[in-house]
Amino acid sequence: MDPLTLVVTALATGASSGAGQAMTTAATDAYQALKQLVVRKFAGKHAAQVALTEHETDPEVWRAPLSKQLTETGAATDPAVVEAAQRLLTLLDQAGARAGKYSVDLSGAHGVQVGDHNTQINRFGPN
Template sequence: MDPITLIMTALAGGASRGLGEQSTGVARDAYHALKRTIVTRFAGDQRAETALDSYLEDPEAWNDRLESVLAETGAAADQAVIAAAQRLMALIDAGGAVVGKYTVNLGERLPEL
């Protein structure tokens, strides 16, 4: 799986499972850790943070923009971001994680900007 698809899948999976502020547990913690790691990578880029927040509210409308931002900011190639996304997917789709569904091939080309 390419890194952007992994990150987007993890974010959408966490949001769709209601892992927001009101939930509890390990998966919720992993979801928030992923978001924090991405925001840290964005390094105060307000445009990038807006794309992330907007994607979590309306994934369909903001999908392309967040994909671009993840590539532009280097978040898609950041080992900490990838590891956080993999941890979350291991919790919300253990079966997929076991068979290597969320293994990232960093050799895959990132989308053109």
């Protein structure tokens, strides 16, 4: 699963699980932690904040706008955000997590970093 899909899926699953049934305390905490990381990335970006808020109540309609904002702000590839999304989905779907459903494969990706305190210079084009 690519990082963007993972984060959007985690946000949608966390929102719907919280509304439809009682989540465990660990899952609730994981969802709130993910949302807080995304909120920090969206700071000062009104359209992004609206997309996140509206996505929580209507994920299907707001999936594309939220995906756009996650990409533009870099939240979709932020290692902390991706890790928080994986943690939440693991708590909410343990069988899927064991089957590797939420593994992130960045092979073939361009301009993506994983890890902390990296420096990156991108030069795209023919080798």
